[in-house]
Amino acid sequence: xxxxxxxxxxxxxxxxxxxxxxxxxxxxxxxxxxxxxxxxxxxxxxxxxxxxxxxxxxxxxxxxxxxxxxxxxxxxxxxxxxxxxxxxxxxxxxxxxxxxxxxxxxxxxxxx
Amino acid sequence: xxxxxxxxxxxxxxxxxxxxxxxxxxxxxxxxxxxxxxxxxxxxxxxxxxxxxxxxxxxxxxxxxxxxxxxxxxxxxxxxxxxxxxxxxxxxxxxxxxxxxxxxxxxxxxxxxxx
Numbered sequence: 115x116x117x118x119x120x121x122x123x124x125x126x127x128x129x130x131x132x133x134x135x136x137x138x139x140x141x142x143x144x145x146x147x148x149x150x151x152x153x154x155x156x157x158x159x160x161x162x163x164x165x166x167x168x169x170x171x172x173x174x175x176x177x178x179x180x181x182x183x184x185x186x187x188x189x190x191x192x193x194x195x196x197x198x199x200x201x202x203x204x205x206x207x208x209x210x211x212x213x214x215x216x217x218x219x220x221x222x223x224x225x226x
Numbered sequence: 227x228x229x230x231x232x233x234x235x236x237x238x239x240x241x242x243x244x245x246x247x248x249x250x251x252x253x254x255x256x257x258x259x260x261x262x263x264x265x266x267x268x269x270x271x272x273x274x275x276x277x278x279x280x281x282x283x284x285x286x287x288x289x290x291x292x293x294x295x296x297x298x299x300x301x302x303x304x305x306x307x308x309x310x311x312x313x314x315x316x317x318x319x320x321x322x323x324x325x326x327x328x329x330x331x332x333x334x335x336x337x338x339x340x341x
Contacts, residue, residue, distance in 0.1 A: 118268075148329045155236075155316065155335070155337050156335055157232070157333050157334040158320075158335075159332075160227070160329055160331065163328070207330075211274070213259065213271060214330055216268040216269040219268060
């Protein structure tokens, strides 16, 4: 059974900092890995999707890397802004149905 | 990627009653997924809904408590039955449209409070 751990659980930083959010998973036989953002009480917004054959994906100030063999993914947020405040969820998809398993997330607060 | 309309966005319900949550997708999809997110927790898969067949429930979830309908390839409902305060959660539906290439898309969620 896939287990996903996200570190840190919470992060509070001043605006402008570059951030690193970590995700580890126990079953390295993944199909892909997706990073999501969740605002309080809301649904999930997909940020980045990395296929198992890829090492990284970039979108604007976001960059996600994947080291499948070691069961790790990292989300980098450059020049953080207050609007980045949210919970970030990592979800590797594995198993026969490729259904994602979610970590508990990293709760991020960026202060003006 | 697909666009999902989920409603209601939130509700406050009396214990012992039932609530039906609807998800409408703007394209045809084979499978739809229902998740629960309890306060402070991550997402847990409730069931997978295929059109024309019974939903497949994950361990710890049963059809009597969470009946699901899937009348066509763009629509599904989840009912939370005989609610108790422990059912207070965010419920989300999700689809994957690209056969693994597009990732998963989620609805905006239903925030349920049972009093």
